[in-house]
Amino acid sequence: MSWTDERVELLKKLWAEGLSASQIASELGGITRNAVIGKVHRLGLSGRGKTTAQQPKARKPRTTNTATPARPRPTRSVGNTALKADYEPAPSPVVVARPSPVHELEIPPEERATILSLNEHRCKWPIGDPTREDFYFCGRHKEAGKPYCDHHASVAYQPVGDRRRDRRPNKD
Structure with missing residues (x-):
């Protein structure tokens, strides 16, 4: 065409x-x-005429009728609504997990590792602020296949059961 x-x-x-x-x-x-x-x-035809279907209809003034009570607004829902309740449940209490205090090991200066002295047999747990000169890695002996020594592995990895237990609300 x-x-x-x-x-x-x-x-x-x-x-x-x-x-x-x-x-x-x-x-x-x-x-x-x-x-x-x-x-x-x-x-370049930008200006358009308006058809009668496109013109806004005049609104009727809103009248308040005290004889009929106002309908409650539906609750706003996100996601699949097929099985949602008709009411909005009370918000659940916020649970803040309190981490157990970590006792940092005192590592003698001769056992501390720098980035250049790390190898596959030394713990790679960072200690301190990386932007400061006193930053170092744990450097203690570790098992093969793990990045950290036994102490730092216990800090880094939590068993699944402990994580689930910590999420439950406190009944204090």
Whole structure:
């Protein structure tokens, strides 16, 4: 399909009347909505007339009727609502897990490791602030296949049962 002068003039007329691109495409025949939008854009036809369907309808003034009680607003729901209750449950209490105090090992300076002295047999637990000069790694002997010594592995890894227990609300 090519854009003849007659079809372009009809497009301009229908666009000015406020027809949608889909309506114009069906009126012209053999053309898509996107082709109409593209041609309108290339022609620079931005101003449009308003059809009666596009004009906002006048609203009736709101009246308050005291005879009928106001309906309760539905609760806002997110996600699958097929099995949700009709009421909003009370919020559950916030549980803050208190970590057990970690007793840091005192590592003698001769056992401390730097990034250059770490190998597969030394604990890689960082101690201190990496931006400061006194930063070091634990450096104690560790088992093969683990990144940390036994003490730091007990700090880094919690058994699954302990994590579940810590999430339950305190009944104090």
